[in-house]
Amino acid sequence: xxxxxxxxxxxxxxxxxxxxxxxxxxxxxxxxxxxxxxxxxxxxxxxxxxxxxxxxxxxxxxxxxxxxxxxxxxxxxxxxxxxxxxxxxxxxxxxxxxxxxxxxxxxxxxxxxxxxxxxxxxxxxxxxxxxxxxxxxxxxxxxxxxxxxxxxxxxxxxxxxxxxxxxxxxxxxxxxxxxxxxxxxxxxxxxxxxxxxxxxxxxxxxxxxxxxxxxxxxxxxxxxxxxxxxxxxxxxxxxxxxxxxxxxxxxxxxxxxxxxxx
Amino acid sequence: xxxxxxxxxxxxxxxxxxxxxxxxxxxxxxxxxxxxxxxxxxxxxxxxxxxxxxxxxxxxxxxxxxxxxxxxxxxxxxxxxxxxxxxxxxxxxxxxxxxxxxxxxxxxxxxxxxxxxxxxxxxxxxxxxxxxxxxxxxxxxxxxxxxxxxxxxxxxxxxxxxxxxxxxxxxxxxxxxxxxxxxxxxxxxxxxxxxxxxxxxxxxxxxxxxxxxxxxxxxxxxxxxxxxxxxxxxxxxxxxxxxxxxxxxxxxxxxxxxxxxxxxxxxxxxxxxxxxxxxxxxxxxxxxxxxxxxxxxxxxxxxxxxxxxxxxxxxxxxxxxxxxxxxxxxxx
Numbered sequence: 241x242x243x244x245x246x247x248x249x250x251x252x253x254x255x256x257x258x259x260x261x262x263x264x265x266x267x268x269x270x271x272x273x274x275x276x277x278x279x280x281x282x283x284x285x286x287x288x289x290x291x292x293x294x295x296x297x298x299x300x301x302x303x304x305x306x307x308x309x310x311x312x313x314x315x316x317x318x319x320x321x322x323x324x325x326x327x328x329x330x331x332x333x334x335x336x337x338x339x340x341x342x343x344x345x346x347x348x349x350x351x352x353x354x355x356x357x358x359x360x361x362x363x364x365x366x367x368x369x370x371x372x373x374x375x376x377x378x379x380x381x382x383x384x385x386x387x388x389x390x391x392x393x394x395x396x397x398x399x400x401x402x403x404x405x406x407x408x409x410x411x412x413x414x415x416x417x418x419x420x421x422x423x424x425x426x427x428x429x430x431x432x433x434x435x436x437x438x439x440x441x442x443x444x445x446x447x448x449x450x451x452x453x454x455x456x457x458x459x460x461x462x463x464x465x466x467x468x469x470x471x472x473x474x475x476x477x478x479x480x481x482x483x484x485x486x487x488x489x490x491x492x493x494x495x496x497x498x499x500x501x502x
Numbered sequence: 503x504x505x506x507x508x509x510x511x512x513x514x515x516x517x518x519x520x521x522x523x524x525x526x527x528x529x530x531x532x533x534x535x536x537x538x539x540x541x542x543x544x545x546x547x548x549x550x551x552x553x554x555x556x557x558x559x560x561x562x563x564x565x566x567x568x569x570x571x572x573x574x575x576x577x578x579x580x581x582x583x584x585x586x587x588x589x590x591x592x593x594x595x596x597x598x599x600x601x602x603x604x605x606x607x608x609x610x611x612x613x614x615x616x617x618x619x620x621x622x623x624x625x626x627x628x629x630x631x632x633x634x635x636x637x638x639x640x641x642x643x644x645x646x647x648x649x650x651x652x653x654x655x656x657x658x659x660x661x662x663x664x665x666x667x668x669x670x671x672x673x674x675x676x677x678x679x680x681x682x683x684x685x686x687x688x689x690x691x692x693x694x695x696x697x698x699x700x701x702x703x704x705x706x707x708x709x710x711x712x713x714x715x716x717x718x719x720x721x722x723x724x725x726x727x728x729x730x731x732x733x734x735x736x737x738x739x740x741x742x743x744x745x746x747x748x749x750x751x752x753x754x755x756x757x758x759x760x761x762x763x764x765x766x767x768x769x770x771x772x773x774x775x776x777x778x779x780x781x782x783x784x785x786x787x788x789x790x791x792x793x794x795x796x797x798x799x800x801x802x803x804x805x806x807x808x809x810x811x812x813x814x815x816x817x818x819x820x821x822x823x824x825x826x827x828x829x830x831x832x833x834x
Contacts, residue, residue, distance in 0.1 A: 292704060318706035330701035332694045343690045347706035353715055356686035357679060359508050363686070370687050410706050 244306045245269040245446055246322070246414055251290055251300035260286045262470045263300070268414060273440050273447045275461035277454075277481075279490065282467040284450040285327055288416050291448075292324050293317040304414070319347050323412035325403040327419045327450075333392035337383055337402055340391050341374045344409035374409070381405045381435075397428050401435070408439065414446045415439070421453045429453060433460050458482065466490070510685075514678040521670035528666050536666070540734050542774045543669035544727050547676045549754040549770040550763070551723035554680050556752065557761035559716040560696025562627060565618065565634030566724050566751045568641035569611040571743035573725025574732040575651050577607035578660045581733065583650075585661075600663040604672070604729040611725025612718045614641075619717035623710060626699075638748055645740040656739025657732075664734040672730060676723045681763055683719070692716060696761070757798060759805015764815075769806045 246268040253261045261283045268274045276284050289295045291302060293314040302310045309317050332340050355363045378384040381401055386394060391402060400420055407415055417436070421429045433456055440447050451457045457464060458478040466474040466481060468490040474481055481487050528536060548566060555563045580588060580603035592598040622633040646654045683689045694702045695712045702709050732738045754773055758766030776794065780787040798806065 294700070313708075314700075314703035315706045315708050318704060324704050326701060326704075330698050330704075332697040332701070334697055335690065335693055339690045339693070342687050343694045343702075343707070344705045345687060346691055349688055351686060351688050353683060353688065353719075356688050357682050359511065359682060359686075364508070367687060406705065 244303065245272070246291065246448070247303040248287075248291070249301045249303070251287075251297045251302060253286065253290060253295055254298045260470050261290065261297075261467075264467070264470070264472045266465050266472065266475070268446050268448050270413070270446050271440070271444060273436070273460060273462050274449065275457045275464040275478075276448060276450045276467065277452075277457055277464060278467035281469075283470040284467055285418060286470075287467070288324060288418055288450060291317075291416060292322060318410055318412070321411075321413035322416065323407035323410045323414075324416040325400075325407055325418055325420060327422065329396075329399050329403055331391040331399055331403060331406070334390055336388050337378065337391055337394065338374055338387040340402060340406050341377055341409050342370055344406045345370050345373070347410055377405055377409060396423060400424070400432075404435070404439070408443065412445065414448065417447060417449045417451075419450055419452060421451055421456050429456055432456065436460055510678065510682060514674055517674035517678075518671050521667045521674060524670060525665050525667035537734065538775065538778050539666065540664055540669045540730070541778075542771050543666075543673045544730050544734070545751075545754065545770040545774045546673045546767050547723055547727040547730070548751045549758065549766050550673075550676050550680050551720040551727070552751050553755050553758070553761065553763075553766045554683070554692070555716050555720040556755050557759075557766065558680075558684055558696060559692045559713060561623065561713055561716065562631040563634040563717070563720070564631050564745070564748045564752065565638040565641075566720070567743040567745070567747035568618075568634075568638035569615055569721040569724035570728035570731065570747070571641050571645060571738075571740065572611040572614045572721075573604075573607035573728030574738050574743070575607075575645060575657070575728075576610045576725070577603035577729030578657050578732040578738060579651065580606060581661055581663060582657065582659070596661075596663060600668065600733070604668070604726050607729040608722040608725040611728065612722035614725075615718045615721025616714065618721075619714050623713040623717065635745065635748070638743070638745060642740045642744055645743075652739070654740060656737060656742075658737045660732050660736045660738065662733060662736050664730045669730050669734075672723075672726055676726075677763070677767065679719065679723070684763075693761070753795065757795070757802075757806050762805055765805045772806070 248264055248266045250263045250265055251261060252259065252263055264283075264287060276287060278284050286295065290297050293309070293312050293316070296311050300310075301308055304317075304320055304322060307320070309320055309322075312320075332343065335343065349366070351363055351366055375384065375387075378387055381404070383398060383402055383405060386398065391399065394402065404415075404417070404420065420436070421432055424432060436447060436449070437460055439445060449457065449461060461478060464474075464476065464478055464481045465472060466484070466487050473486045473490060474484045476484065531539075548570065552563065552566045555561050581599060585599065588599055588602075592602065618634065618637045622630060622637075625633055645651060651657055684692060691702070691707050691712050694705070694707060695709045699709050702712075728743075750773075754770045755766055757773065758769035777787070777791065780790055783790055
């Protein structure tokens with residue numbers, strides 16, 4: 241990846257009269273672990289959908305590795321090196337754990353329909369190689385024991401993990417995680433934080449994380465972007481964001497139980 | 503085992519040889535039994551190819567009879583009206599002319615599949631079903647109005663070139679194609695598209711291309727099945743390829759269990775034989791047929807033949823002698 245990483249330049253999207261995201265500019269540098277936070281409905285997932293091509297911005301431009309990716313289709317953006325997970329898990333439910341990961345190698349396949357039919361030596365060689373790489377990934381993330389189970393039968397935490405593994409199989413340079421800690425208990429969250437840091441170090445990825453859980457975000461992110469009502473209101477290190485009065489007012493200040501996380 | 507053939511291709515070659523052998527001994531068979539057997543084969547081709555679209559790729563198409571009609575008419579014109587021009591090329595050999603006509607019929611149907619698929623595959627579920635349904639009807643109306651192919655009267659005196667070899671050879675190739683296409687890393691993409699299109703796109707799969715491949719391959723085999731059908735019945739007319747025919751094929755796929763290879767083949771066999779057995783009940787035939795469908799769907803909503811054991815049938819069979827040879831890995 242070139243030094244530029246991901247850049248959003250005044251990205252705006254309107255759905256009819258509603259401006260869901262308004263003039264958001266942000267940068268995720270290569271190898272950086274960044275966070276994107278904001279109250280419910282602030283537009284975090286919409287930003288993800290804009291980056292990954294699910295939506296096209298009404299105005300503004302998105303660049304990745306120095307090239308514009310605005311208006312590309314999702315699979316083309318994945319081919320440029322941006323992979324994602326989903327807030328509401330979207331695994332291939334009827335496929336096995338193994339096949340879920342195997343399918344995600346698609347971008348790097350040399351085979352197509354022709355080779356599937358002729359099944360020559362190169363086809364078998366590639367299938368063996370992919371089986372090996374899939375097995376390796378599943379082992380690293382401790383999913384090898386359930387490899388032949390259909391993905392939908394996995395426990396919730398494993399499904400979240402599998403989604404991350406599947407995204408990694410596309411060999412991204414930037415990984416977008418949409419609320420990976422949602423629905424996890426505290427012990428699982430600690431585990432998840434370790435996992436995210438491990439992934440970042442091992443695969444030399446940039447990670448952009450949407451998360452509600454402040455412990456997770458403050459614990460691992462190097463830089464945090466804060467959204468409110470579709471606008472970016474702050475950016476900085478966890479310490480800076482925590483002290484930022486706008487953020488406290490918009491977000492942490494309204495948390496009745498815990499108060500500002502400090 | 504020759505090193506250039508792997509296990510699945512060996513099975514395919516064996517099936518083709520078996521089809522040839524069956525044809526060799528077929529003159530001992532009653533002509534009614536023969537025609538039912540060929541009907542079974544043609545329906546397996548139709549159901550398996552539709553299964554690729556509806557079952558494995560999850561795109562609900564109701565236009566299969568339309569593609570079948572395209573193949574049927576194309577091949578019938580080639581072996582009928584154009585036979586005089588084509589015969590010199592093939593030296594008058596039927597065993598060259600007929601497969602040529604079948605393949606061209608399939609290719610024209612595949613092109614039709616591409617033309618219908620390109621605009622309509624953006625649609626999902628019910629919408630796609632309606633568009634493909636409309637396509638089927640358009641095809642029917644076109645053939646009804648083209649005098650060259652007999653208009654509403656249809657085409658008759660089509661030579662009876664279909665025999666057990668061509669029918670079951672095609673069946674074997676279709677089943678192999680659908681199976682081989684699915685059983686690869688590339689092919690798992692069809693299932694991924696069926697499961698969740700949005701996340702399939704996010705994983706880098708060009709879902710439109712996958713759907714097109716499924717549609718075009720499915721239409722190709724439907725076209726060939728149409729050709730076999732035309733040269734089995736010696737007569738085709740546009741209303742034989744109407745909405746009801748498409749539904750008949752869809753029922754086979756649903757009853758067999760969407761996205762199941764064996765189940766769909768079995769249900770194609772069962773339903774074809776069943777309609778023949780019910781002929782004796784005359785007017786009540788369709789009533790009984792429908793009742794049986796309802797009962798079957800209540801009893802086996804997951805599909806007729808869903809293997810109840812953990813491992814595939816092959817796992818249990820390969821311990822036995824005739825299968826052991828096949829189970830050996832290629833030495834290359």
